[in-house]
Amino acid sequence: MSHEFSLTSIPDLNGRYDIYGAIHKGLRKAGCDLLARLGSADFQNVEETAFLIEDLRHYLMLAASHVSHEDDHIHVALAEKGVSTVLLDEQHDDHRTAFRELEELIAAWEKAWPLHRAACGRKLYLAFAVYIADDFAHMHEEEAVTGPLLWRNFTDDEMLGIEMRIIGSLPPEKSMAFMRIMIPAINPAERAALLGAMKKDAPPEIFQAVIDFAVRPGLSEGDFARLAGALKLAA
Numbered sequence: 001m002s003h004e005f006s007l008t009s010i011p012d013l014n015g016r017y018d019i020y021g022a023i024h025k026g027l028r029k030a031g032c033d034l035l036a037r038l039g040s041a042d043f044q045n046v047e048e049t050a051f052l053i054e055d056l057r058h059y060l061m062l063a064a065s066h067v068s069h070e071d072d073h074i075h076v077a078l079a080e081k082g083v084s085t086v087l088l089d090e091q092h093d094d095h096r097t098a099f100r101e102l103e104e105l106i107a108a109w110e111k112a113w114p115l116h117r118a119a120c121g122r123k124l125y126l127a128f129a130v131y132i133a134d135d136f137a138h139m140h141e142e143e144a145v146t147g148p149l150l151w152r153n154f155t156d157d158e159m160l161g162i163e164m165r166i167i168g169s170l171p172p173e174k175s176m177a178f179m180r181i182m183i184p185a186i187n188p189a190e191r192a193a194l195l196g197a198m199k200k201d202a203p204p205e206i207f208q209a210v211i212d213f214a215v216r217p218g219l220s221e222g223d224f225a226r227l228a229g230a231l232k233l234a235a
Helices: 021-040 046-080 086-111 114-152 154-169 172-182 188-201 205-217 221-231
Strands: none
Touching: 021 046, 021 114, 021 172, 021 188, 046 086, 046 114, 046 154, 086 114, 154 221, 172 188, 172 205, 188 205, 188 221
């Protein structure tokens, strides 16, 4: 996409461009939802748990994509300014190790004998809990430390340019998938600001597709009505 609207950024409390805000909220909410589902899953029930495993793999795909986007665009931009990203790079390497280990645990559950499925499921649950804990600490580091580094080294317009390069690298289906996890996770004002910018700048058919396939399915009836009122959407 080459249109000048942001799919992931919302202003921080000081009004600065927050490249991490919406996507991190989306990953946190989606990760917590999955952790709760893994904790209450009946891993003996293969048919029922298969849907959960599919959702988990989808989440891990988005998380891995997010790590790559930061490596290829945010970290490269900081390195060009002479700012070290060694700690973040090491944390991303740890994430990639966790993704591989989680996939191995998923495969182990899929191949397990019936009597072993519950034990394999518990190992997967515990490993995902550790990953989520590490990822939350990592995202805090990015928002509390790396965010201010970005503000000191880049203007808001330059940060928008970084984000537009990330968005431009995404196929439409992946952009839609990220929107699905972000929209329910951000607050009403952030939601209206993000989608209001999209309504203003995106082609109408793209905006309507986002509303139909990413926004409406993820919001309660009341939250969608509030958003529709703010954006003056047609009934």
